[in-house]
Amino acid sequence: MTTSSLDTIKAREESLLCRTYGRYPVSIASGKGSRVTDLDGKEYVDLLAGIAVTSLGHCNEEIAQVIEKQARKLIHVSNLFYQEEQLELAEELLSLSHFGKAFFCNSGAEANEAQIKLARRYMQRVKNVDAYEIITLDKAFHGRTYATMAATGQERFQDGFAPIPDGFKTVPWGDLNVLEAAITPKTAAVLVEIVQGEGGIRPMHAEYAKGIEALCREKGILFLVDEVQGGLFRTGKPWAFQHFDLKPDAISCAKALANGLPMGAMMTTDEVSKGFVAGSHATTFGGGALTSAVAAKVVRIMKRDHLDERAASLGGEFMESIRRISESHPGTIKEVRGLGLMIGIELAFPAKAVWEELIRRGFICNLSHEVVLRLLPALNIPEEDLRAFADTLEDILANIKK
Ligand SMILES: *Cc1c(COP(=O)(O)O)cnc(C)c1O
Numbered sequence: 536m537t538t539s540s541l542d543t544i545k546a547r548e549e550s551l552l553c554r555t556y557g558r559y560p561v562s563i564a565s566g567k568g569s570r571v572t573d574l575d576g577k578e579y580v581d582l583l584a585g586i587a588v589t590s591l592g593h594c595n596e597e598i599a600q601v602i603e604k605q606a607r608k609l610i611h612v613s614n615l616f617y618q619e620e621q622l623e624l625a626e627e628l629l630s631l632s633h634f635g636k637a638f639f640c641n642s643g644a645e646a647n648e649a650q651i652k653l654a655r656r657y658m659q660r661v662k663n664v665d666a667y668e669i670i671t672l673d674k675a676f677h678g679r680t681y682a683t684m685a686a687t688g689q690e691r692f693q694d695g696f697a698p699i700p701d702g703f704k705t706v707p708w709g710d711l712n713v714l715e716a717a718i719t720p721k722t723a724a725v726l727v728e729i730v731q732g733e734g735g736i737r738p739m740h741a742e743y744a745k746g747i748e749a750l751c752r753e754k755g756i757l758f759l760v761d762e763v764q765g766g767l768f769r770t771g772k773p774w775a776f777q778h779f780d781l782k783p784d785a786i787s788c789a790k791a792l793a794n795g796l797p798m799g800a801m802m803t804t805d806e807v808s809k810g811f812v813a814g815s816h817a818t819t820f821g822g823g824a825l826t827s828a829v830a831a832k833v834v835r836i837m838k839r840d841h842l843d844e845r846a847a848s849l850g851g852e853f854m855e856s857i858r859r860i861s862e863s864h865p866g867t868i869k870e871v872r873g874l875g876l877m878i879g880i881e882l883a884f885p886a887k888a889v890w891e892e893l894i895r896r897g898f899i900c901n902l903s904h905e906v907v908l909r910l911l912p913a914l915n916i917p918e919e920d921l922r923a924f925a926d927t928l929e930d931i932l933a934n935i936k937k
Pocket residue numbers: 641642643644645647676677678679728732733761762763764765789790
């Protein structure tokens with residue numbers, strides 16, 4: 536698998552970059568649509584899409600045109616100025632749900648920071664209660680900043696970073712009684728992913744999701760949803776919470792928002808937005824003219840091309856095809872789960888060898904929790920590419936020595 540160009544780039548990186556990443560054995564030189572090409576000219580079908588980021592495919596032509604045009608008009612002036620680009624993006628995004636207000640930032644962690652700060656400030660300054668605690672779920676992933684790392688509540692992300700900020704509590708997934716018992720007068724909000732992404736693609740059941748919302752209403756605390764990975768048409772709806780008729784008080788969004796440019800957003804209701812006043816929260820880059828113009832185009836394309844419906848039907852058919860493989864090859868696949876084009880294939884044994892063989896045969900996906908192949912392809916991926924992945928996976932599983 537090693538090539539001389541890969542070895543060279545590995546050695547260069549070793550001497551230049553902080554060692555924060557375990558890299559895949561591939562160095563990507565270029566991308567187009569759902570294909571990427573490595574330094575040696577080998578082409579791969581990309582079923583990861585930059586971890587649910589390039590939902591419209593790599594180097595999308597319409598997006599490239601917006602980038603070029605906006606780069607010659609206005610890129611950045613700071614949030615000291617009014618910028619129409621932000622408003623056009625806000626109109627596009629807010630038209631997708633019940634939310635009334637948006638705040639723009641640069642990443643998923645920042646979008647979650649914004650909703651955590653908003654929840655605390657709304658409770659403390661609007662409702663005048665001394666509540667600050669945020670309850671999150673086991674195996675959640677909310678980001679790598681101090682607050683979102685605390686919200687993530689997993690030892691492997693917190694190791695060596697003590698003291699972890701307090702005011703966060705993690706409860707087991709799937710148990711409404713435990714959640715109810717965890718809520719105290721100090722609780723400000725519950726923050727959840729409707730489909731856990733990093734946690735190995737775990738979709739909530741309707742009753743559980745509705746139960747969490749009902750508990751929040753009953754206790755007078757806020758219901759926050761992290762839509763960073765599942766949001767923006769990927770699960771078959773504009774937002775994953777819409778599968779269950781929920782009305783969260785706020786959501787975070789990022790990854791796919793600007794198809795690869797750094798961009799995040801927090802959306803909330805008119806009522807809860809009162810938690811912020813001028814000066815409460817800010818960012819230098821957030822909502823810059825370039826990223827906003829690109830994100831507005833992303834949302835327009837997703838709406839125009841009905842990519843939610845496409846994700847739902849394509850993802851559904853694909854998961855069925857993997858379930859058929861599972862039946863033909865008993866003992867290989869333990870479970871196929873997901874929503875739309877957010878898909879986890881859990882193998883019945885450690886999946887590293889299968890994942891590596893997929894890369895060798897030109898298919899890129901993520902390996903999570905050692906047993907789950909996580910697929911987050913572009914929402915406009917050609918059907919043939921998904922079929923080719925399924926055929927290749929079947930061939931590998933049929934020949935695997937377990
Ligand atoms: C990726 C992710 C984040 C963090 O986003 P960054 O842009 O890396 O800060 C937060 N929540 C979820 C659900 C994610 O998938």
